[in-house]
Amino acid sequence: MKDLAPIIKTLLKAKASPFLLILQIAITFMVMVNAVNMLSERSKNMARPIGVDETNSFYIQTNLQGESNALGARLDEDLVRLRALPSVQGVTPMSAIPLEAWGRATLINKEPAKVFEYGAYFAVDESVVEVLGLNLIAGENLSVEDVYTLPMDGIDLSTNILITKAVAQSLSPDDWQQAVGMTVYLSNDKPQQVKGVVETMQGPWPLWYGVEFNVISPLREAYNEVRYFVRAKPGLRDEAMEQVLEALLKTPGRMIEKAKTIETLKFEAYQSDRATSKLLIGVCLGLLIVTGLGIYGQARFSVNRRKRQIGTRRALGASKGQVMRFFMLENAVVSLTGLVIGFIAALSLSEQFSQHFGLTPVPLPYLLSGMAALFVLGQLSVSYPALQASRVEPAIATRSA
Amino acid sequence: MLKMTGLAKVYLTSDVKTQALQPFNLSIEQGEFVAVIGPSGSGKTTFLNIAGLLENHSEGVYELDGKDVSTLSDKHKSAYRNEKIGFVFQSFNLIPELNLYDNIDMPLRYRKFTAKERDERIMKALEQVGLAGRKNHYPTQLSGGQQQRVAIARAIAGSPSVIFADEPTGNLDSKMAQGIMSLLQDINASGTSIIMVTHDNEQAQQAQRIVQIKDGVLSEDAPILAQAIA
Ligand SMILES: Nc1ncnc2c1ncn2[C@@H]1O[C@H](COP(=O)(O)OP(=O)(O)O)[C@@H](O)[C@H]1O
Numbered sequence: 357m358k359d360l361a362p363i364i365k366t367l368l369k370a371k372a373s374p375f376l377l378i379l380q381i382a383i384t385f386m387v388m389v390n391a392v393n394m395l396s397e398r399s400k401n402m403a404r405p406i407g408v409d410e411t412n413s414f415y416i417q418t419n420l421q422g423e424s425n426a427l428g429a430r431l432d433e434d435l436v437r438l439r440a441l442p443s444v445q446g447v448t449p450m451s452a453i454p455l456e457a458w459g460r461a462t463l464i465n466k467e468p469a470k471v472f473e474y475g476a477y478f479a480v481d482e483s484v485v486e487v488l489g490l491n492l493i494a495g496e497n498l499s500v501e502d503v504y505t506l507p508m509d510g511i512d513l514s515t516n517i518l519i520t521k522a523v524a525q526s527l528s529p530d531d532w533q534q535a536v537g538m539t540v541y542l543s544n545d546k547p548q549q550v551k552g553v554v555e556t557m558q559g560p561w562p563l564w565y566g567v568e569f570n571v572i573s574p575l576r577e578a579y580n581e582v583r584y585f586v587r588a589k590p591g592l593r594d595e596a597m598e599q600v601l602e603a604l605l606k607t608p609g610r611m612i613e614k615a616k617t618i619e620t621l622k623f624e625a626y627q628s629d630r631a632t633s634k635l636l637i638g639v640c641l642g643l644l645i646v647t648g649l650g651i652y653g654q655a656r657f658s659v660n661r662r663k664r665q666i667g668t669r670r671a672l673g674a675s676k677g678q679v680m681r682f683f684m685l686e687n688a689v690v691s692l693t694g695l696v697i698g699f700i701a702a703l704s705l706s707e708q709f710s711q712h713f714g715l716t717p718v719p720l721p722y723l724l725s726g727m728a729a730l731f732v733l734g735q736l737s738v739s740y741p742a743l744q745a746s747r748v749e750p751a752i753a754t755r756s757a
Numbered sequence: 758m759l760k761m762t763g764l765a766k767v768y769l770t771s772d773v774k775t776q777a778l779q780p781f782n783l784s785i786e787q788g789e790f791v792a793v794i795g796p797s798g799s800g801k802t803t804f805l806n807i808a809g810l811l812e813n814h815s816e817g818v819y820e821l822d823g824k825d826v827s828t829l830s831d832k833h834k835s836a837y838r839n840e841k842i843g844f845v846f847q848s849f850n851l852i853p854e855l856n857l858y859d860n861i862d863m864p865l866r867y868r869k870f871t872a873k874e875r876d877e878r879i880m881k882a883l884e885q886v887g888l889a890g891r892k893n894h895y896p897t898q899l900s901g902g903q904q905q906r907v908a909i910a911r912a913i914a915g916s917p918s919v920i921f922a923d924e925p926t927g928n929l930d931s932k933m934a935q936g937i938m939s940l941l942q943d944i945n946a947s948g949t950s951i952i953m954v955t956h957d958n959e960q961a962q963q964a965q966r967i968v969q970i971k972d973g974v975l976s977e978d979a980p981i982l983a984q985a986i987a
């Protein structure tokens with residue numbers, strides 16, 4: 357530490373090259389902590405439960421044939437046939453599937469025509485809770501009496517509905533259980549009665565902020581395109597999928613648009629996230645390597661350039677250890693300056709990200725451990741050049757070479 | 758103070774072996790002013806480096822203040838150089854990024870002095886070389902003669918018992934050189950030994966003793982305290 361004051365004076369005098377290194381460290385830190393934050397946010401997102409039985413379930417998208425007033429009967433035929441299959445635990449028609457990236461967004465208002473919240477709308481039948489494996493945590497489950505059958509746009513009816521806990525908390529922030537029995541208005545301003553609350557059921561769009569805000573309506577939409585959510589008996593998913601497809605294909609003119617397990621659906625839903633994560637990791641590693649090499653190169657250069665000065669310091673009494681510490685300390689000053697600037701820059705970048713992309717701001721422990729990690733990287737990078745500096749012979753001071 | 762017995766230096770570089778100094782004996786007492794002369798490449802700097810603990814000798818025994826220096830660790834030698842020895846180099850070797858004050862402070866920072874004591878020593882040394890008014894200047898703002906004065910101030914600020922100077926006037930014109938010489942005389946007068954390499958015979962005459970080195974062979978005219986060993 358004896359050298360601290362002269363080191364700072366020297367750095368202030370030298371300006372350019374330490375400044376560039378400081379800038380590089382600051383930028384690396386800023387990008388790195390924000391990237392790590394994004395990565396952890398993404399992996400947290402991927403780890404969130406959909407709310408359904410992910411391992412035993414799959415869904416089929418297929419067609420119903422005939423005049424529109426006959427589609428209700430076709431739907432019943434399918435359901436009866438599929439529910440009878442030995443490997444199938446349950447089937448419900450759904451207007452959309454969680455994470456499928458296809459569905460209907462809706463307003464969830466406390467008063468007609470007064471925008472309160474956005475979410476997604478699911479039309480299903482009364483078996484939804486059992487079939488999907490949802491966790492009903494308040495109120496009552498839907499019953500057969502709640503169910504209507506319509507060609508489309510069941511939203512135009514007033515029904516009893518289920519909502520997710522996220523919606524309940526938004527409707528009644530003080531006590532979410534009070535949401536049971538409340539009347540809400542969806543996009544068409546028809547009053548809907550909240551009958552029950554389920555813990556989680558994710559919406560169609562995994563990256564949307566409203567992914568947890570969902571309304572489940574007991575409406576069988578008998579349209580010429582339907583989705584069947586099928587839950588197999590435990591461990592029989594692949595078998596059930598085969599049997600379901602076989603049963604459906606017995607109907608002439610049947611077309612299977614999609615047949616996908618929920619596991620695959622979830623995997624695909626986060627495909628681009630995983631790609632971005634890999635890219636982010638690559639960018640971070642690249643930046644760390646470049647910064648490490650930058651510090652190393654700069655230190656090597658400065659040791660070579662200052663050989664005579666180092667020799668003079670040695671001649672005038674600096675021990676090998678003191679010369680080594682001199683370079684370590686010099687680098688520590690540069691690194692810390694860069695990290696402090698980077699800290700401020702990272703905070704403001706994080707602020708921007710959270711404002712514009714809804715990301716959680718970088719938590720303080722990330723910032724601190726990021727600083728520690730980069731500091732250690734810097735000291736490691738400089739350690740070899742510093743060791744070389746300590747090996748400069750004091751005799752160099754008198755030799756003009 | 759300094760006693761060299763059968764001392765010799767050999768440089769080994771890959772396949773070339775240079776006998777830079779032939780075995781010699783030499784003692785120097787505290788307070789002496791010794792000039793080392795000889796043609797270029799004869800081994801003067803090598804001698805000075807060994808005497809100043811900047812380099813190790815290859816053969817013989819070197820006792821400094823009664824201690825065999827070959828037993829000293831790098832740390833001890835560094836501390837010895839720092840506290841007991843002052844160096845003055847031909848090309849000054851000031852640190853360009855530091856002002857005069859901080860240049861003189863540099864070796865003092867390795868001592869256990871308080872900030873106040875360091876400050877007093879720096880200012881006293883600067884006054885002694887006549888540059889107190891320029892303590893905030895940087896080396897490049899000074900003439901060569903002035904830079905060498907700063908280097909001398911740096912050498913004396915730690916109150917060493919001996920100053921090693923390798924051609925201290927080699928880069929200076931004769932007027933500046935004379936200024937440096939009288940400065941060294943003054944320092945010697947206050948009890949500090951001075952061992953100075955020079956190629957200038959006139960300057961050498963100002964010393965009490967003259968040691969001559971020719972092709973690595975060290976000799977002394979009179980009084981004969983040391984002899985070349987054939
Ligand atoms: N580090 C070294 N390695 C090899 N040879 C050296 C080294 N330093 C000096 N020499 C050689 O030792 C001899 C004496 O050099 P030096 O002491 O510098 O002479 P002077 O100072 O009298 O000009 C020269 O031949 C020189 O080439």
Ligand SMILES: [Mg+2]
Binds near residue numbers: 801
């Ligand atoms: Mg020389």
